[in-house]
Every structure is written in C-alpha cells, then in structure tokens.
Amino acid sequence: MVNCFGLVTDNKEPVPLKSIDAQLEVKDHVATLVSTLTYENKEDKPLEAVFVFPLPGDAAVCHFSAQIGETHIVAEVKEKQQAQEEYDDALSSGQQAFLLEESEQSPDIFSLKVGRLPPGESASIRLEYVTELAVQADDGLRFCLPAVLNPRYQPQGSEGPSVQVTSVPASLVPYSLSFSAQVSSPRPISKIESSCSLEPLQYLNADQTKATVKLGGGHKFDRDIELLIYYKDAHQPSAVVEAGQASAKPGSLMGDPVVMVSLYPEFPQSVMSSRAACGEFVFLMDLSGSMGCPMNNSTPQETRISSARDTLLLLLKSLPMGCYFNIYSFGSSFEHIFPKSVEYSEKTMKEALEKVEKMESNLGGTEILRPLNHIYSQACIPKHPRQLFVFTDGEVRNTKEVTDLVKNNADSHRCFSFGIGEGASSALINGMAKEGGGQAQFITGADRMQPKVMQSLRFAMQPAVNDISVSWDLPKGVSATVLSPPITAIFQGQRSLIYAQLTGPEADGSVTVKYSLAGHPSQNQLHFNLKPAEDSELTVHRLAARTVIRSMESEERTRRGHQDEEMKKKVVELSIQSGVSSCFTAFIAVNKDSGKAVQGPLVRRNVPTVDHLMDPLIKLFHFTGDGDLDSGRSARSAAEPPQPHKDPLLQLVSLQNASGSWMLHEALAAVLGKTKEEVEKVNNEVWASILALIWLHGFKMDAKEEWELLAMKAASWIKAQNENIHPSVF
Structure with a gap:
C-alpha cells in the first residue's frame, strides 16, 4: 500500500506554513542545521497544522522551540507516549502545544504538530540537528536538505498508519525558502558544488579555510538542496576532543569529554593493484513503478530504469572470469535470472544481458524484504565471498526491518547500496551499507549512475580486510570507553569514525587501527591531544549519543521477551539526558502562559510538501478496485521494447x-x-x-x-x- 498523495483540491484550502529559513554550519565533516519554520493561521478557527518531512537518517535532532508573539517555549524530550498524552491534554484544555516525533518505521521521517493556533496568530518553530557528512567516491562531503517527501511504500499487511501528506506542483508551493551555509575546516576549502543555483562562494579568510555560500534567487523547489564540499588533503586523519556539559553528572556520557576520531586508512599499492578473481556478485534491482521517472529534469528521456540497464551492462562486462553472479529484480514481487548464482562465462553473461535489456519499471510497489530474505537463504559459495549490490529509489517505509535483516546477515556478505533519484531515503541507503559493511552512494541531479557504481565494484573487488581491531595508547589515569559499534569494513580512501568517552587528566594519546589485508598485517595510527576544544557546542557529544541510541534501538528490535523493556528504558534515559531524539521519545512544548483558552472547534490542516515528480507519478500510479493508491505498471511498461544503445x-x-x-x-x-x-x-x-x-x-x-x-x-x-x-x- 502506498501513502496517499495527490494534488490540492480545486478550492485551494489555505495552509499555515509561510516560510522556511535554513542555516547550515559545517565544521570539517560535521554539519549543524538550524531551520526556522513560520506558521500563520489566516482562518477564523483554531488550527492544528501537521507537517511531515524527511531528515538525514543519522541526524541527531537536539533542539526544538517555538516563538508565539512575545512568548518563547523550549521543548523537552520525554518518553513518546507521555509526550503524546501531554499534547492531547493541552489541546483538550485549549492550550497551544507542539509535538515533534520520529516515525517508528523509518528514522529519517519526522512529523511536527502545531496545535491550536488561534485565528490570526503566527508561530515560529526552530528545529536544530547535527549529522555526519558522508564521503562520496570523488572525496566530496555530501549534505542534502530534502525539498520533497517522496511516497514511501508500505508493504501489504505491515502495521502502522500511513502518513497523510498533500503534494502540490512546485509553482504552487505556498511558502518561501531561504538557505545559507558556512563552512570551516583545518584544511583549505577547494570548492562547493550543488545541483541548485548558488551565489558565488565567498572565502572569509586568506588561507581559504572558512567560506560561506547562499542559495541563489528563484529556487523553484524542483530538487533537493544538495551541497558537495571539497577540501584539499581530504584524507588526513583527525581527532576532536570536546569537553562535557558542566551541568551533567560526571561519569555520564554528557558529563565526560568525548573524542571523535576520523581515520582514512591508506593501503599498500602493491596489495591494491591485485584484483580478486573470485566472489559471488548479487545485483538486486528495483523495478517498481517509480523507477520509470526521469533521472533529472534536464534529460527527461533518461529514466532511472534506463540508466540502471546501462549500469548492469557495465557491471556484467567488468566481472572477472571465475566468479559467480546472479541478478534479482523486485517490486511488489521479485524475480531472478537464475535459480541460484552461476559461474560467470560467455554463455551465462549473454543470457543475463538478454533479460537485462527487457527490464522495465513494471513490478508495482517496493517490497525489498522478500528478495533479501531469499538471497540470504541461499548457501554461500566457498572461497567466493558474497557482494550484494542494491539499487532502489528508496521509497519504502519499513526501513528498520530492512536494515535489521542486513545486519543479521552481515557475517555472510558485504552490502553496497545505491539511492537513485531525488528523495531516496538516506536511512535506508546508508543503513544497509553500514550494517552490511559496504558503501552507500546517492545518484541525484545530473549525476551519472555508472561512475559511482563502478567505484563501488572496485571496492568490492579489493582484497578482504580481516581481523580489525582498535587499541588506545593513553597516559596513566586516562581511560577511553568506545561508544561506536566495531568497525566491520575498511576501504581504500573511505573514512572510519570512532567515538569514545574519556576520563582522566589532559594529556597526549593515540589510537591505532590494526587489520590484515590479503594476509599482510597493517595498521594506521593517529596521535592527538586530550585537551578539549574551547568552542564546545556539544556537537560531538550529541553525535556520540545518537550512535549509542541507534545501536541500542537496533539491539532492542532483535531481542524478544523481558529484555525489550529494559533496553527501551536505557534508550529513553540517554535520549532525555542528551536531548537527542529517538524512536521512543518525542519533543513536547506546551504554552502554559497563553492566558485564556483558545475557543472553538479545532481544524486540522496537512501542510503540503512540494512534489516535483507529481506529473510523472500520476502516470505511474493507478487506483485499484478498492480505492487504494497502488504502484501500477508504468506507461513505459506498455511501450515499445528498449532501443539498442546509441552511446x-x-x-x-x-x-x-x-x-x-x-x-x-x-x-x-x-x-x-x-x-x-x-x-x-x-x-x-x-x-x-x-x-x-x-x-x-x-x-x-x-x-x-x-x-x-x-x-x-x-x-x-x-x-x-x-x-x-x-x-x-x-
């Protein structure tokens, strides 16, 4: 079942969201985004506005406040059910209230309820989150501010209500958007690129380590705001030590200093020059209806599925003789080219290519769990490590189920995931790669899919890294408690982050990562000073807390029985202590100083999000007999067979x-x-x-x-x- 999306009705019901102001601050590879959303109720009745929006899957939401007239209300983090009850009670008693909560199905979807705005009243909501920036194949750091919430596919029989969001064409979006970014780094900033129009980059100092950039005029909401930030000498390792919160209890995560170590292992060229001639390469391709959408607005004739076919051609031609492979496709159902993986040969390659050329976006919805379960049920081939490549536009709602499944099978494979098109779920794409010890890539705007996929294939063909261990060399009286999950994968040129809680006096220390690469023992070491940074804003602490919370949430979902509640209790305690959101908590703010209660029946309005894919989506979906909106066969599936490659x-x-x-x-x-x-x-x-x-x-x-x-x-x-x-x- 697909969440209900549609154009606004003819009577053009007014919506309360008037403007969004987003200010981004990037320090090296960590980003802080502060968004201010301004609402205004122009109706003659009290209003409850509901705004559903995506955030990066690994973001730590750490501040939520509201300004109503002269009154400023800062939200508190509370256990989710308690927060929901306080919100409902406030509305019932005529008080203004605000509730921000994370979806239980996908950690990158949030809903904001603005409750009981009086007629003629306005309110400004301030939302702040911190997140790590992922390194792309070309060494750029990627930040994305989604301008749309794409439909998320909900599998048949899954629990949980669908999120109701109204989508409108970009030209009719009733609110404005301003965006600016300030970037600083120990290394010079070489350039900042975007698929959107930007004003010229302005350097703020002579050594070009600080710069600012703004969104250009005339932004039409036809794409996500994506920034790619490039530094000189991007692969230098680094360590940041951040002082604890003065008001927090010593010995707690927020009370003690926390170090964030960033490592970029460099492998011996002699080892890297050898390519593995073995392996089982499994390609899982999304053929749901939305894969028939254009890759970008400038070249509408190139669809996601046509680009995927070209990519599979390159992949199949690049595989080494002697390996094994198979290709799966999925939508509402799934198919495979071979019953099980076969040895790569001229015969099997040609058979696969013949079927790839006929692939169309005609398999309905996006149910990825069933094909994944089937792949994992297949016995691994001895001496041929399994490498799974997943291609999807990320329109699913059961993200946590998918990433948990990948995690439970991490010992048997590596997972490389590719988010295709605007709005692909960062929680799904990054989560699968992270849990599967692989790499995530996003293909948006004018990006070509092929270079990024071939980059990942080169990683998959690297010699396997084994026996990874992390050790700390610290002075007497200083200890480090590692907060990050164990490192399961190391690739040439890829960053590994380690968070650790420190106790003891200021001094010098070092951390060493040891591993075995193709039978050759190697190590990377980083020396750092334990003196905390002076301009502490608890950014590192909040990211560390988010890391621990995500790990405990995942562990809680895999457990059964009495231990579930105990793990949930720990998540809630850390979430409240750190002020960082979780799936078991929510931000709640109630205006108890508003004087007399707001009278009148409460009217609910869903704030529309711009949907620049609406026109093609109308063609890609049809209504089933029972009235549900379902992914159907795209118009392309009934079209002529794909034409031979002209490139x-x-x-x-x-x-x-x-x-x-x-x-x-x-x-x-x-x-x-x-x-x-x-x-x-x-x-x-x-x-x-x-x-x-x-x-x-x-x-x-x-x-x-x-x-x-x-x-x-x-x-x-x-x-x-x-x-x-x-x-x-x-």
Whole structure:
C-alpha cells in the first residue's frame, strides 16, 4: 500500500506554513542545521497544522522551540507516549502545544504538530540537528536538505498508519525558502558544488579555510538542496576532543569529554593493484513503478530504469572470469535470472544481458524484504565471498526491518547500496551499507549512475580486510570507553569514525587501527591531544549519543521477551539526558502562559510538501478496485521494447566477450569509425581487442571510471595469448 498523495483540491484550502529559513554550519565533516519554520493561521478557527518531512537518517535532532508573539517555549524530550498524552491534554484544555516525533518505521521521517493556533496568530518553530557528512567516491562531503517527501511504500499487511501528506506542483508551493551555509575546516576549502543555483562562494579568510555560500534567487523547489564540499588533503586523519556539559553528572556520557576520531586508512599499492578473481556478485534491482521517472529534469528521456540497464551492462562486462553472479529484480514481487548464482562465462553473461535489456519499471510497489530474505537463504559459495549490490529509489517505509535483516546477515556478505533519484531515503541507503559493511552512494541531479557504481565494484573487488581491531595508547589515569559499534569494513580512501568517552587528566594519546589485508598485517595510527576544544557546542557529544541510541534501538528490535523493556528504558534515559531524539521519545512544548483558552472547534490542516515528480507519478500510479493508491505498471511498461544503445561507449562495451576480448566484425568497425573494408585485414581477435582499447584511451578518457575494470580484463586476456605485442600497448 502506498501513502496517499495527490494534488490540492480545486478550492485551494489555505495552509499555515509561510516560510522556511535554513542555516547550515559545517565544521570539517560535521554539519549543524538550524531551520526556522513560520506558521500563520489566516482562518477564523483554531488550527492544528501537521507537517511531515524527511531528515538525514543519522541526524541527531537536539533542539526544538517555538516563538508565539512575545512568548518563547523550549521543548523537552520525554518518553513518546507521555509526550503524546501531554499534547492531547493541552489541546483538550485549549492550550497551544507542539509535538515533534520520529516515525517508528523509518528514522529519517519526522512529523511536527502545531496545535491550536488561534485565528490570526503566527508561530515560529526552530528545529536544530547535527549529522555526519558522508564521503562520496570523488572525496566530496555530501549534505542534502530534502525539498520533497517522496511516497514511501508500505508493504501489504505491515502495521502502522500511513502518513497523510498533500503534494502540490512546485509553482504552487505556498511558502518561501531561504538557505545559507558556512563552512570551516583545518584544511583549505577547494570548492562547493550543488545541483541548485548558488551565489558565488565567498572565502572569509586568506588561507581559504572558512567560506560561506547562499542559495541563489528563484529556487523553484524542483530538487533537493544538495551541497558537495571539497577540501584539499581530504584524507588526513583527525581527532576532536570536546569537553562535557558542566551541568551533567560526571561519569555520564554528557558529563565526560568525548573524542571523535576520523581515520582514512591508506593501503599498500602493491596489495591494491591485485584484483580478486573470485566472489559471488548479487545485483538486486528495483523495478517498481517509480523507477520509470526521469533521472533529472534536464534529460527527461533518461529514466532511472534506463540508466540502471546501462549500469548492469557495465557491471556484467567488468566481472572477472571465475566468479559467480546472479541478478534479482523486485517490486511488489521479485524475480531472478537464475535459480541460484552461476559461474560467470560467455554463455551465462549473454543470457543475463538478454533479460537485462527487457527490464522495465513494471513490478508495482517496493517490497525489498522478500528478495533479501531469499538471497540470504541461499548457501554461500566457498572461497567466493558474497557482494550484494542494491539499487532502489528508496521509497519504502519499513526501513528498520530492512536494515535489521542486513545486519543479521552481515557475517555472510558485504552490502553496497545505491539511492537513485531525488528523495531516496538516506536511512535506508546508508543503513544497509553500514550494517552490511559496504558503501552507500546517492545518484541525484545530473549525476551519472555508472561512475559511482563502478567505484563501488572496485571496492568490492579489493582484497578482504580481516581481523580489525582498535587499541588506545593513553597516559596513566586516562581511560577511553568506545561508544561506536566495531568497525566491520575498511576501504581504500573511505573514512572510519570512532567515538569514545574519556576520563582522566589532559594529556597526549593515540589510537591505532590494526587489520590484515590479503594476509599482510597493517595498521594506521593517529596521535592527538586530550585537551578539549574551547568552542564546545556539544556537537560531538550529541553525535556520540545518537550512535549509542541507534545501536541500542537496533539491539532492542532483535531481542524478544523481558529484555525489550529494559533496553527501551536505557534508550529513553540517554535520549532525555542528551536531548537527542529517538524512536521512543518525542519533543513536547506546551504554552502554559497563553492566558485564556483558545475557543472553538479545532481544524486540522496537512501542510503540503512540494512534489516535483507529481506529473510523472500520476502516470505511474493507478487506483485499484478498492480505492487504494497502488504502484501500477508504468506507461513505459506498455511501450515499445528498449532501443539498442546509441552511446558509442555502451555499444563497444556490449560487444565485449566475457573473457575481455572483442571479435572484429561490422558492429565493432562501426563503433571505431571505420568501414568493414578498412579493417578486414585485422582478422585476429587479439588485435581487434587492442583496437578497442586504443579507442577507449583515445576517445573516452573522460569516462575512464566506467570502463577501467573491463579494460584491465581485456589487457589481461591479451597478455595471456602470448602474442608478440609491443609492451607499450599495455
């Protein structure tokens, strides 16, 4: 079942949200966002406004307050049921009240209730959260402020009410948005990019370690606000020690200093140059109706599913001989190309490609649990570690069930996840990769899917990292209690974060991460000073608290019996102590100083969120016989079969054999820009493959990330033929 979305009705009912002001502060790789939402009740009745919106899945909501006229109310964190009861009681007695709570199904969805606004009254809501910024494949740090709440698919039979949100076209959004960002780092800021129009970047000092940027004028709400921040020397390790809260109890997480250690392991090049020729590669592709939407507004002819087909072509051509693979597709149901993973060969590759070319976004909704359960039920292949690649636009509501399932099977595989298109759930995409020891990637705006996916394939083909351990070298009298879950995966060029609670005097210390890479013992060490930073805003403490809360929530869901309540109690205690949201708590604010009670019946209004995908979604969904809105077959599923690839690179790739070689025939000659007669004398398979490699290096260097692996496979095949070929060819 899909949450009900639709255009506003003809009578254009007024909505109370008037403006959103968002101010972002980035310090190195940690971001703090302060949003102010202004409401105004222009109706002649008291109003309850409900605004549902997404936040980053790992965000720690740490402040919520309201300004009504001259009255300022700061919300408190309380156990969720208690907060809900206080909110209902306040409304029943005519008091103004505000309730902010996290969805129980997905940690990146929040609902804000603004209760009993009197006629003609306005209110400003201030919301603050902190979050870590994920490192992208090109070393950029990604921040995303979603402008839409995409429909989240709720599987049949799942519990919990659907969130009701009205969506409107971007041109009719009744509220304004302003956004600015201030960035600071120990290293120079090289650039800040965005899919939205930005005003020119302004540096605030000579060494370019501080800068500010603002959203350009005329923002049309047609996309998320996504920032990519690039630093020079981005892979330097760092450690930040933050002093505890003076009012907190010593010995508690908030009372003691907390250190955040950021490590970027560098692996020996001799080891990294060897690519694994083994493994089981399982590709799980979302074919729900929404995958028929355009990848971006500038190239509407390229849909998510067409880009996914091209990506699968590159993946299949890049796999090493001797590995195993399979491809699953899912929607309301799921399918697989082979009953179980098969050995990679010319025959199995061609069979898979024939079915990939026929893939359409016609499998209905987005139920990912069933195919995942099926994949995990398949026995692993000895000496072929399983690598799972999941592609989805992230429109699901049972996020926690999915990430828990991945976590429970983490010992048997690594999971690489890809969020496709605007509004993909960061909690789902990041959660699957984190719990599965892999990597998460987001493909938005004008991004091409292929380079990011091939980057992850290179990670998956790296030698496995084993025996990971973290040790602390601290002076006498100083101890460190690690708050982060154990590190389960380390990739070349990827950041690992460790939070630890410290006790003892200020001094120098170090942390060492040891691991074994392809049988070679290695380690990375970072020295740091235990003196806390002077400008403490408890950012590190709140992120550490969020890390602990998420771990306990996950553990609570996997337990059964009397221990559930005990774990829930610990989550509630830490949430209240740290002021950080959880699935068991909520922020509640009641205006008890408003004088006389607000009279009159209470009118409820759902605040619409802009939906720039509404037009295509109308085409992708249909109403079932019982009146429910359901993901149906897209218009594309009834269209003509997909046309052959016209891109020369993809044409060349499609002609490559599983071994890595090319046969010279008319189709290859056409890609190379030659006639059949011009190359007839080159009837040797080796030289045909050499010509293909020369063409790639001569004409497609800008897309090297996409074809590098299959070119390496081709070069290895050529060398194995023992032909008398000049070494410069390679």
